[in-house]
Every structure is written in structure tokens, then in C-alpha cells.
Amino acid sequence: MKILQTLLLALCTLLSVHATTQTCGGSVNCTCDLSKYNSSVKPPSPTINCTNGVMTVYISKCQLEKSLFNTSNLALLNNTDPDCTSTDYLVDGEVQVGFHNPMSSTKCGNRLQVNATYAIYTNILHIYPEQHPVMTRNNATANLTCIYPLTYHTALNITLKPVSGNTDISVPGVTGTLTVYMTVYTDAQFSQPVTDSTTLTVEQTVYIEVVMPELDANQFNIKVLRIYATPGATDPGAGQVYNLTSGPDGCPDPTYGVGLISVINNGNGSSARYSMSVFQITNQIFLNLYSDITICNTTCAVNCNQKIGKSYTPESVATVNVALVAESDPTSGATGRFSTSWTLVSLISLLIAKFM
Template sequence: MAAPVRIQSKIHPDNFDATESCDGTNRSVSVSRCQLFEAGFPAVVLHLNDPSCKGVAQDGRLVFHFDDNTCGSILEVNSTNFIYKNSIQSFSSVGSRSVVSRDSWLNLNFSCVYPLIQSISAPMTFQAINSVISKNLPGAEGTYQIRMVPYSDASFTSSFSGTVTLQVNQQVFIAVEVDGVDSQVFSTVLDNCWATPYNNPNHYIRWDLISKECPNAKDGTVQVLQNGVSISSHFSFRMFTFTGVSDSFYLHCRVHLCQVNGGHCALPCDDDDGDEDDGHPIVRRRRSLDFHDSTSISMSF
């Protein structure tokens, strides 16, 4: 009895020299127009998950652009990454009722993968130059930016610029902001913030400002002003020096991205977990565990 012959009509994606770009929310995939045409796929028959999203011819290539909520992109989230998936497809033959078919078809899957949790340390000498970190994922090349910006006012409208001298006990306001992710899906959560006298976040001399999302009870000047409710988190504290060590210090924060989903991404902070307020015990709500990316960022004063 003769063995059955298996016919494969799906074209291998390597034939099309596919290249992905995952820079923040500006995502695209490009393929060789020449290789596509030779395989029987002219540009007019190709589209993304959403058939209305066609490619644009650029320098001998066919480029497909897609954003967070467009072109049928699918968002998947796991414990370590958030992933936007899509595919380049060819129009199927419409109305064909033949028993056999000699049409080729294309389904080129691709994705942009971004880490949920990162640890970034970016020294910023206090000439008040914004500290910006661009995170690259090996292979997937998904990137977004995190920056730490110092402000002089509680409304976060006047950021420091140039060379600035701050007095001990002067209130300073810090914003940790993320660019390149969907602000409708993710929020930024301050996990821990601390200071060291040298440009080393792991130095044995340190002073905690925020611990487990809440102000350090030993430092009565710290206020967590906004945390886990938007793509930007805010806190403030009064300036200090490390006694007998240095007149300057480096500020570090470890943060993570959280998928909002209508839940609470950060715990409420109580003055004393064991106290009662007006005879009623204080109850701490459980936060969302949808960690997506964590990072640490630093600046120096």
C-alpha cells in the first residue's frame, strides 16, 4: 500500500526576510515584496488580523504598522511579560467550492514582547537632567522608557533644570514616569525607593524612603502622593545628607508595571497596621498581583 503524500501549502516565514520593530507603542513588521511576489502573494492580497490593515510599500519592502488597540492586535499577559500578537494573512479564496485547491495561503505570526519587571539603575548627577532608561528585550526588541524627574512643587509643573543647590530639609518632589506602554492598560507602582551615598544601589549604607509601596515609618518626611493609579507615580521627601559620609546621595527606586483591569495595583498605606481608627480596625485591601515588568531607576543629588 502506498504511503500518503502530505502537501504543505503554508509558506515558511523565513522566505520573506521578516523584520519586526517593537519600539514602545510604535510597532511594525516588514517583509520583502520581491519574495512575497515570487511566492504568489502580491501586496493587495495581504493584511493583518483586521482585513482593513494593509501594508505600505517602502524601499522594496511591505511594512505593516499596528498599535495597542488596532488592526486586530491581541494582548496576552503572563507572570513575566506582556505580549502583543498579530499576523500577516492572505485573503482566502471567496466563493470557491471546488473539491481541490491549488491556491497558496499565508499566515505569518509575529509578536512584540515586553518585560513586566525590570531593574534599572541610571545615575543622574544633580544638574537636574532627566534620567531616561530604554529597556531592550533580547530577541523580541520590545522597548519602553522609564524616567525619574525631580520637581520643586507639589503640582509637578516645575521640574528642576540646570545646576541646582538644594538645602537640607528642603522638600523635593519626584515623579517616576513610563513612556511607550498603553496608559489605559498599565499603571506604574513604586515598590521601594532608597538613597545611598555612592552610585551603587546595593551599597551597604542606605536610607529607605519607600518600602513595600509605603513610606518608611522612621522617616516622617516621606509622602507617597500617587502610586499604582496611572502611568506616573509621585512621592516627596525632605533633603538630607549621610552624616560623616557625603553631602550628596543617589536616589534609587524599584518599580513594576501592573495591569489595571479595574483593580487596585498598590496597597493603601496605614500609619500603623495594628491600630484602630475610631474603634474600627483598619483593614488593608489585597492588591492586584498582575505584575508585568519591574525595574529600578536612579538619580544622584
């Protein structure tokens, strides 16, 4: 029986070593062996990770205890919200006190600073010594920072199936990412995404959404600057580009975009939405749609009938794309694989210069 208990204990220890992160919750695997640590008059430095709109902070519980700091009284600037309190975790075999702080200016006492290029969230971790008759440690603080750029230069290239893709955007100097999605739907409620089994026909109306789900909607807005198409698998920098919108506000291009694409909302939330009539490019089966986007830290809502404020084009933007296949519908009045109107559009489009 003792041999079985020993084997089970060894197995549990082995599993705990290989577990990347788990909450302690009183587990014997989360107790500290203080003999492995050296005492210090200063607390250890925390590790910070900024990912998916959350600031994750870990600080060694065992090192804090060895150095006579209170591990049950760590606090951010505001710890009244349950989301802002600490929890003990086992991270790569070491016990850590952890915080998972949502990146919002209304959470955990976060402070937000915005300049021309970056949004900077800051907070402070307060660390207090253990209470003894003779105090040998000072109170300590650690400054916590997550930095997110307001503009991006990246590209997402995906094939027809699936039509929804994403790209991770690296933040210089800090481990932080935001993800941009571009998805095509068949309904105005944006609830039925186009999949590999969806048949699209020329002149059918589809609905395009570009979204950053982790974006702090209380502080920022996503704005589409331009939507454009390329034939087949052609990269925008290497072939013909057809602009569905023109100017820096993502409004329909007056040459042929009017009646083809319409703005539903742009620049007033964490997503931008368009409706579009499905079309084909002459002699091509595939159609790649691209959108260039930027993030505004003030309102940048677009009214394509009347300009609002001063438009501008950022130095760098994020680019996402989806690929579509359109088929002709004999009942819609289309001739061959094209409707008459879109055949004319395609022929005219072949004459326009590449715009990149």
C-alpha cells in the same frame, strides 16, 4: 546636459542606497527589479521589531510580486484604523511593505495574553495571491508576536547633572525595549524639572515622578516598591542605604520617612508620584535617590493609611535613580548645612543596617 542628468541620477541612486528607511510615495527609487528575485510558492517571512510600544513589520514587496502575491491587499486582523494600514518603504535599499502597529489591545486587532511573567501581544498578517484565471498560490498568514516582561532587574546610575536619566530594557528573544524615567520637579504640577542650574535647599519640597511613557495604560500600572537614598556616589550594594519607604507598597518608612516623603499616587497609572522634603546626609554633598518598580497587570493602587489587597514583592524589579545636591537656606532655620530636624535624622540613619 546629458552628462549633468547622468550625474544627478547617479547621486540620487547613491543617496537612496544609504537611506536606512524612507516612504516610497511613488519614488522611482522604490520600483522593483524582479530579475534579482526567484519565484516561490510561499511568501517571504516578515521581519518584526518591537520597540517603544510599537510592533514594526516589514515584508519584501519585490519578493511578493515575484512570487505572484498581492502587495496591495496585505492586512492585519483589523485594518479599519489608518494607523493599521500598510505603506511602501525603502529599507536598506530594498522595497518593503511595512506596518507600524501600536502595542495596544484596542489597535489593529491585537490580542493580549498576560501570565505571571510576560505580556504577549499577537496579531496575524494575511497575505493573498494575485488574481489570475488560473490560481497557483494559496492564501497565507504570518503570526506576529511581541513579548514584554512584567518585572525587570536593571539599574540606572546617573550623576547630578542632568537629574533625569533612562535605561533601555531588553526583552529576551524579541527586539523590544521599554524605557523607565525618574525625574525630580520643583512644582506640584510636575512641569518644572530640576536642572543643573536649579538650587535646592534643605526642607524645600520637591516632587518625584517615575514613569514608563510607552506603557499601555489601559492594561498595566506602574508601582513603586521602595524609594531609598545613598550618600555621595555610593552604590547601593557597596555602602550605606537609607530607606525612605518600607514594605513592598512604597509607603513612608515609619522610623523616619513619615513627614519626609509622601505618596501622591502609586499603582494606578503609567506613572507614580511622590513629594519629598529635601534633606542631606551628614558630611555628604551629593544625595542619590533610587526607586525599585514593578508593573502590575491588574490594579495595585496603594493606600498607605489602609492596605488594599495582598502585597507582594516581585522576584526582580527595575531600579532607577537620580542624584541631588542640597544647600542650606539661612532663612529656613537650618543650622549650618543642615536643619536641626534633619541633622537628627542623619545621625540616626547612620545606625541603621544596610538594606539590600
